[in-house]
Amino acid sequence: MSPIREETSKFFSEGGHLSSMTHSTTTVQTTPESQPSTPNWMGEAAAFAQSLTQTGILTAITQRVRFARARMGTYDLIDFVVVLVGYALSGEPTLQAFYERLVPFADEFMAFFGRQRLPSRSALSRFLAALDQASVENMRTLFQQDVQARTSFPDPGGIIDRCGQSWLVADVDGTRKVARQRALPQAESLPAARRRFDQVCAKGYQGRKRGEVVRTRTVVLQAHTHQFLGTFGGSGNGDYRGELLRAIQVLLDYGKQVGVPAQQIVIRLDGLYGNAAPLCDVLTSGLAVVARHKDYHLLDVAEMQAVLAAAPAATCTHPESQMTRTLFDCPAVPLSPTGPLVRVIVATHPATSDPPSVGEQRAETVYELFVSTLPCPAFSAKDVLDVYLHRGSFETVLADEDGEQDADRWVSHTAWGQECFQILVQWLWNLRMELGLHLTPATVRTTEFAPAHAVLPVALSEPAVPSGSAAPVIYGPAQWAKRSFTGGFPGSVFTLQPDGTLRCPADHPLYAQERRPEHDGSLRVLYAGRIGFCRACPLREQCQEHPSTKKPRRVSAVFWPLPPDPLSAPAVPSLPHVPVVSPSAPLLWRDWPRRSVRRHWTQLLRRETATFSWEACPQSSQPAHPLKPDETLLTREQRAHYRLSWSQRLARNARSADAPRLSVLLHGLPVRFFETFGPPAQAVA
Structure with a gap:
């Protein structure tokens, strides 16, 4: 008898009912009994839980990120963090869709992380609404320390200038999430409207996105390993200068950890930071900078006018847009009347639209200003422009994040609840890249960023x-x-x-x-x-x-x-x-693969089968209490409503020692895959 007929006979013998539709070669059977399919992200959730446990991150969160509020109930902070971790890696569009897929497998999912019960959606919403700044900042500090302590990238990469000096490039920029709100009537006879997004969003620049209010998230990215180093959110346009100061401190700490001096870390900024005040903040910290400048009054400075009157330093053509720019290099321009001297690259091109989308138009020429502290001749004027325009790769990383994890999904209508989720999303991004490198080992890539100059050493x-004489x-x-x-x-x-x-x-x-x-x-x-x-x-x-x-x-x-x-x-x-x-060496860019290792990991875990089985644990040797089935054993502390300690709070939803043991089999991974994890995160646990 065929396996299908054996299963059908067994089903009918147990009292089941089937309806069938017969075709000449196919038999389709249905049953009213529900059996949900396993979500394709459950295997990845199990792998993440194993990695977070072995590296000590879960223990570090429970010990260093402590949050208590009245009527906390059965759950502790780690229970809600576990739910947010699953929501972040699942890719589900909403929390409702995530819970609908997770509830049939809630016991297995919580057992991955050593917890007992799954918090409800309402409990998660109340927790995120009550979350305070101190707990979120502790979470952020732990995330940044974990990034610095990991050794998944033995070489941080960098850009090697024409004099052989190595530089580390980092990008700082903001990304926006727009919220749409339905129109409400406004009249004196009506009470003031209350909006759910009042605490997390505000009026601000929306770009090309449609909506009424916006939230800005400033992101810090290491351009060579493609790791996120920090995220700082704010309602509306955010505090861009304050967030820049925090990003600078993150880069200084990261440089100390990887052994790169501050003066060899280049921070790339767009026109939002292109005036004197934020640029002076960067220069005061000692970091190098490449930024687009928006104070076009510098064109009227005497030093700039003398350079513009001379021959241009170079002419370059963008390979895709075919825009030709003429470059003028001014090595010393005062950033402000009392400010520091900086190097300014002026890029000019004929005006094609009125007004121009970027730059300032004077007569028939458009002027663009780029401020830098990269030295000459280690970086030519064209090199400086190329380094700045290469920050377009930062946009592709943000696009990948939106497609794979979408850190801007709404999980809370409070600022600190949303911030906590975004920190966890960046944490999982970095961990996903590390797991991908363990699965498919890669080496650092070296690219000829700019070709060598065919010049010989000359005397000063x-x-x-007069210029007419050649002597x-x-x-x-x-x-x-x-x-x-x-x-x-x-x-x-x-x-x-x-x-x-x-x-x-x-x-x-x-x-x-x-x-x-x-x-x-x-x-x-x-x-x-x-x-x-x-x-x-x-x-x-x-x-x-x-x-x-x-x-x-x-x-x-x-x-x-x-x-x-x-x-x-x-x-x-x-x-x-x-x-x-006059250096003639090429400009070299050394980085790691960004997309291939991460996507191979995700596709493999979601394509392969993950099986779960429960194994009963041996009975405890402790004597059982003579209780009736409807009776509950209370301790004296519970009876007197004593204030619980942190360990007692954590133990309320922890899986007991005599609970059934869950076994997970992940197909497609090497047998000793998880043995590579261990000491890297113990230092911050």
């Missing part, structure tokens, strides 16, 4: 004759200024480097800000450091006139022209001469 020379003037070694009457290090202790910069006694760089021909035929080059380095320098009192000055250290050098005939020329002081080297 400046034209001292250059060759200058001798630098003559440094002596120690001034106010004290400070003399110019001779600042070492000239092959790339044209100086190194101070504290090993910080000084960059050439001005090259000024003097009336006596000499050339004066003015070097200046960064105020962020000088403020935190332990040698500041020995170096500058006053420890509270707002200006960085500046050093000037004088170069005298050499006579045409060296044999008949007077003797020149024999100082060490270091030629200025």
